[in-house]
Amino acid sequence: MSGAPLLNATDLYRFYQVGDDETRALRGVSLELQPGELTVLLGSSGSGKSTLLACLAGLDDPDGGWIELGGERLSRQPEARRARLRAAHLGVMLQSGNLIPHLTVLDNALLTGSLLGRRDDVRARELLGRVGLAPHLHAYPAQLSGGETARAALVAALAHDPRILLADEPTAEVDADTEDRVTDVIGEFVHGQGRAALIATHSQRLAGRADRVLYLKDGRWADA
Numbered sequence: 001m002s003g004a005p006l007l008n009a010t011d012l013y014r015f016y017q018v019g020d021d022e023t024r025a026l027r028g029v030s031l032e033l034q035p036g037e038l039t040v041l042l043g044s045s046g047s048g049k050s051t052l053l054a055c056l057a058g059l060d061d062p063d064g065g066w067i068e069l070g071g072e073r074l075s076r077q078p079e080a081r082r083a084r085l086r087a088a089h090l091g092v093m094l095q096s097g098n099l100i101p102h103l104t105v106l107d108n109a110l111l112t113g114s115l116l117g118r119r120d121d122v123r124a125r126e127l128l129g130r131v132g133l134a135p136h137l138h139a140y141p142a143q144l145s146g147g148e149t150a151r152a153a154l155v156a157a158l159a160h161d162p163r164i165l166l167a168d169e170p171t172a173e174v175d176a177d178t179e180d181r182v183t184d185v186i187g188e189f190v191h192g193q194g195r196a197a198l199i200a201t202h203s204q205r206l207a208g209r210a211d212r213v214l215y216l217k218d219g220r221w222a223d224a
């Protein structure tokens with residue numbers, strides 16, 4: 001792949017201090033995300049995947065290193081600026097807390113697009129249908145199963161058509177058929193629309209569709 005990356009992270013460090021203990025969750029991680037590239041992030045529990053995604057999403061700030069998004073610096077910026085950059089460039093799906101509890105599945109999917117002034121009902125309904133949530137458009141998050149919640153969150157991250165998807169285990173708690181559908185939606189987003197995605201997953205199906213597989217071990221890149 002060539003050309004300017006959509007996202008550029010250089011030498012990221014993130015340390016957590018709990019009492020006298022320090023966890024070094026990221027230790028010098030660099031990464032570029034290019035358009036048309038599906039990157040899968042693998043690593044055992046505690047290897048730093050969620051920490052990396054949170055930093056790249058501007059939801060957490062690295063202790064060292066820097067992140068550029070669309071040519072603008074994301075790291076070490078006030079929260080309001082990070083939020084603006086996040087909305088302009090990213091679709092983010094974390095392991096929890098993605099959906100607004102008092103909005104329906106459909107309204108959650110429409111929210112970011114509405115805030116950006118480009119609400120797209122057709123795209124939101126189509127994506128929800130493709131991941132098998134057509135019967136649940138008007139359900140509230142508390143009425144969904146774990147797998148349905150993950151799929152609703154994935155659509156909420158994709159419906160405003162971001163340039164980059166950052167997703168943490170989008171196929172957790174789903175059967176093989178549904179996993180295929182979710183994988184198809186992500187594949188179409190990246191390869192059909194020329195977007196970029198970084199997906200933390202344990203799914204071999206998703207890893208099998210990736211253009212690039214990265215392994216994190218103890219907060220550093222490692223060989224498979």
Ligand SMILES: Nc1ncnc2c1ncn2[C@@H]1O[C@H](COP(=O)(O)OP(=O)(O)OP(=O)(O)O)[C@@H](O)[C@H]1O
Pocket residue numbers: 016017018023024025043044045046047048049050051052
């Ligand atoms: N808020 C926090 N405070 C203290 N330590 C944390 C915090 N968040 C993460 N950690 C620690 O940082 C390390 C990396 O955690 P992280 O959640 O990024 O791993 P992960 O690869 O996403 O794991 P999983 O696959 O279980 O989600 C772990 O040792 C974890 O205990």
